[in-house]
Amino acid sequence: MIYNSIIETIGNTPIVKLNNVVKGMRGTILVKVEYFNPGNSTKDRMAIKMVEDAEKAGVLKPGGTIIEGTSGNTGMGLALAAVAKGYKCIFTMADKQSQEKINILKAVGAEVIVCPTNVAPDDPRSYYSVARKLNQEIPNSIYPNQYDNPSNARAHYETTGPEIWKQTEGRITHYVATVGTGGSMCGTATYLKEQNKSIVAVGIDTYGSVFKKYKETGIFDEREIYPYLTEGFGEDILPKNVDFDVIDNFIKVTDKDGAIMARRLSREEGLFVGWSSGSAVHGALEYAREHLKENDTMVILLPDHGTRYLAKVYNDQWMKDHGFVETRAFATARDIIESKKGKESLYTVLKNEKVSEVIRLMNREGIDQILVVDQGQFVGSVSSASLLEKIIVEPQLQNKQVGEIMDKPMLFVAPDSTLDVLSSHLNKDNKAVLVRDAIEQVHIITQHDVLKAMTS
Numbered sequence: 001m002i003y004n005s006i007i008e009t010i011g012n013t014p015i016v017k018l019n020n021v022v023k024g025m026r027g028t029i030l031v032k033v034e035y036f037n038p039g040n041s042t043k044d045r046m047a048i049k050m051v052e053d054a055e056k057a058g059v060l061k062p063g064g065t066i067i068e069g070t071s072g073n074t075g076m077g078l079a080l081a082a083v084a085k086g087y088k089c090i091f092t093m094a095d096k097q098s099q100e101k102i103n104i105l106k107a108v109g110a111e112v113i114v115c116p117t118n119v120a121p122d123d124p125r126s127y128y129s130v131a132r133k134l135n136q137e138i139p140n141s142i143y144p145n146q147y148d149n150p151s152n153a154r155a156h157y158e159t160t161g162p163e164i165w166k167q168t169e170g171r172i173t174h175y176v177a178t179v180g181t182g183g184s185m186c187g188t189a190t191y192l193k194e195q196n197k198s199i200v201a202v203g204i205d206t207y208g209s210v211f212k213k214y215k216e217t218g219i220f221d222e223r224e225i226y227p228y229l230t231e232g233f234g235e236d237i238l239p240k241n242v243d244f245d246v247i248d249n250f251i252k253v254t255d256k257d258g259a260i261m262a263r264r265l266s267r268e269e270g271l272f273v274g275w276s277s278g279s280a281v282h283g284a285l286e287y288a289r290e291h292l293k294e295n296d297t298m299v300i301l302l303p304d305h306g307t308r309y310l311a312k313v314y315n316d317q318w319m320k321d322h323g324f325v326e327t328r329a330f331a332t333a334r335d336i337i338e339s340k341k342g343k344e345s346l347y348t349v350l351k352n353e354k355v356s357e358v359i360r361l362m363n364r365e366g367i368d369q370i371l372v373v374d375q376g377q378f379v380g381s382v383s384s385a386s387l388l389e390k391i392i393v394e395p396q397l398q399n400k401q402v403g404e405i406m407d408k409p410m411l412f413v414a415p416d417s418t419l420d421v422l423s424s425h426l427n428k429d430n431k432a433v434l435v436r437d438a439i440e441q442v443h444i445i446t447q448h449d450v451l452k453a454m455t456s
């Protein structure tokens with residue numbers, strides 16, 4: 001198949017199953033990978049739709065100029081449309097946006113005007129106001145205004161929604177997307193809910209944005225507004241494209257959690273995605289942990305590609321400078337078991353085994369702990385430290401049965417016990433704990449395993 005121009009390749013992006021960041025969770029969790037669009041983001045869909053609707057309405061004429069306030073991705077989509085159709089582009093952007101985004105827009109022939117981030121939207125210096133003013137001054141120009149332009153949500157209603165419905169063969173039960181202008185959430189969710197009204201739509205918001213509070217209380221609370229770093233979603237205005245009636249819940253995600261999840265998606269799933277994709281997945285998993293059932297199918301929209309964040313989220317020094325350290329403090333017993341797969345060291349001996357035999361086994365296998373079993377039950381444990389203590393005092397203990405000198409059985413902990421919980425159980429008397437997994441297999445976690453997980 002040969003396309004007439006690059007804009008014909010927009011849409012029909014793949015849906016991919018998450019395999020690793022969702023370990024231990026119920027249901028099927030899928031992502032719609034929007035960086036497969038030619039401008040590497042979901043915004044291509046609405047950009048071309050806004051341009052074509054403006055042409056149809058007769059407001060955009062040959063040789064015209066497209067002016068937009070954009071965080072970069074809409075600009076890219078509009079610029080591609082402009083190249084294909086012969087228009088000029090001017091974009092206004094907030095100065096918190098990454099330099100890469102600005103350079104990329106310039107690369108595809110656009111003019112970019114950088115405006116201050118921390119001013120009110122109606123301040124004449126804001127990127128909204130500057131875009132509007134340019135539109136008034138430049139003849140034959142359009143200001144599509146992605147926030148309020150119905151073509152935005154309509155593009156997702158006509159493409160993203162039907163694609164997801166078809167790709168999941170109608171099995172989708174939950175749709176999750178970040179909410180910026182609201183187009184990709186609301187257009188898609190409106191379509192999906194028309195197919196099956198019980199589909200749940202979860203919007204991802206950020207701290208510093210007004211959406212969640214507005215949905216829950218109907219109050220536009222200016223105290224909710226403060227600067228944040230995540231790019232592309234969360235707002236200090238209520239765009240017309242956000243239809244609060246189709247969004248069932250909002251979840252707020254911190255800059256840090258989004259950044260860390262974006263890196264995990266790259267490393268653990270091979271999905272080299274942007275920051276807001278990390279936020280979408282982090283929030284979606286928070287929701288899924290509580291609400292998703294075994295037969296549910298969740299689709300999360302991943303808006304853009306990781307290359308736009310190389311100087312930020314994918315720069316180790318930048319992450320450190322912002323305190324975005326990927327601490328393993330919340331790793332769990334399950335993670336430790338997973339990391340030891342194939343290197344397990346759970347040894348058992350019978351209660352009537354001779355102590356000297358047990359010592360020989362420990363020496364041969366290089367292990368410090370052994371469980372003592374009797375009639376299929378864990379009845380006690382021995383550790384090299386406690387054996388040594390006892391045998392030094394009374395060497396003939398070697399000839400006794402292990403059941404006579406064993407310590408108490410090891411404690412069982414839940415698979416989702418975090419490292420701090422695990423370490424609180426481990427001390428001089430309890431050198432290891434046990435975990436029973438979903439298939440009733442027992443695993444041992446030693447002090448050394450916890451230490452290793454804390455420092456890796």
Ligand SMILES: Cc1ncc(COP(=O)(O)O)c(C=O)c1O
Nearest residue numbers: 073180181182183184232276303
């Ligand atoms: C990186 C990124 N994430 C999320 C969004 C939010 O999408 P929407 O505007 O459809 O709500 C955008 C929109 O610009 C974006 O650029």
